[in-house]
Amino acid sequence: MKKIRVILPTDFSKNAWNAVEYALTIFKDTSCDFFILNSYQIGASGLSTKMAGANSTRLYNLIKEESERELAAILKKVQELDTNPEHTFKTLSIADSLVNAIGKVVYREEVDYVIIGTTGASGLKEVFMGSNTYKIIKEIDFCPVIAVPADFKMENGIKSILLATGYDHLFEAYELQPILNLAKHFTSKLYITHVGDVEGLSPEQQASQEALKNLLSDVDFEIVDIDKDSTVTHSIQKMVEGDHDIDLLVMINHGRGFFERLTREPVIKKVSFNSQVPFLVIDLFK
Template sequence: MQRILFPTDFSENAWNAVAFALSLFKNEECEFFIMNVFQLGSSGLVTTMNRANETRLYKITKEESKKGLQSVLKRIEENYDNPKHKFNTLIRVSTLTNAIRQVVFDKDIDYIIMGTKGATGLKEVFMGSNAYKTIKNINLCPIIAVPDDFEQNVIETILFITGFEHIYHTYEIKPMVDIAKILSAKIRVLYLGDLNSLEPHQKTAYELIQKRLKIVEHEIVILKKEKPINVMIKELVEENNDIGVVCMINYWHSFLEKITHEPVIKKVAFNTKVPFLVMHLYD
């Protein structure tokens, strides 16, 4: 059974991420955790009046959170009634990353799925910079960031960008392989550079990735890097309608970021028009 966490601010973009996941896992046994997180401000001056105000604010905010979560559940029931799916709601008073980290650990979460933009105006912009903060700071499980303008369609190909800088273990790329199996999709491994210039460890990684992916349809594509990586990825997605998910591994010594001096993960997260799957290394 898949266990999936949805952080939500009740925006349409947050709902779009929910809809994507419910469609993706429609034939899978799943337990979903829909979580709303909020923080209470503090003046730093501890007085009886301040404590009373914070208590009052907490009660009001928590009640709004409960109503919002119930509204999400009702919308799911009306649009995605699926006997294979079980739903739970969670309210946390914390920072987003701390709340996510705790729930991922406590509930043994397999995927975090969230939007990349959120509500504006009086509400905090929850799903914009916070999506990147989650990608950057949560390394306990894979994250799928769903853009606000993504339209559901048939996903035929997952684009996996790598510099062959790491000899991936099977369990490290398992989230991507599992999704490829669910979608009956092909994994297109993309390397931007000259194959003849690979270092010995990169050659080993190049050879092994094909063995790691032998259980799914896959191909390796080599392209010369002529533009910033995020621009090339964006153009590839726009030019190839079969690509429905972009995937990368996030870690601090990323080969891609070392050779390009680009914050690749951040730029891709905010520029791709399709869901962005970010996996992590565990060694």
């Protein structure tokens, strides 16, 4: 795997630190540049509105100093934990919204992954319920995002990956590269499952599946059929909780396709994926 660049957003919470540990674990044998990022904004109160344009105000400086102090503490903790000499770390304290701050760094540093912790203790549903994580997944559509559920601990690397797809488009090599990088690095087994109409694939979907098979010729993969449950969410949950010991769930967002339908399901805000596996979202960026 080539040297990769990873943004680790943090709000200095336990869940954010858990995502940092996850990133250090999965890339422990890889040459990486890590950007530990904290963003902050002056609030919308009357006081802050008056001060918003004055970066030299006492309130701004207090928040900035706190951000930099907390980042320095995290950096020290990371350096004590990490032993790979090919890992570099840079802390970024940015006065902006979290989404804007991440987006600017992604472009400037040509970042390969954003790895962020979900909020709360109820697992993968917080990918959609936690406002910051949801906004990042929804708006950072030019860089792969991995959301790490609270308290998830990596044990033996990424041995199995589940790609859930509706076969809604013809796959191209560039969109699969983030998956292939991980699958090749960990010699992972890649499972592909279709969640959609049980009547079978249309000719267009069959063409999409064949294109996908051709692009995956260098990795160990298997097409797995599962019956569609009451919702797309439940169907994927069944697969994750099944006999395949899934370590990473992957979905590809291609506009008005599978991922958009998935996020429109109200149940996704109510149902927890009890397996608590990390969730990689890839958009059709170029």
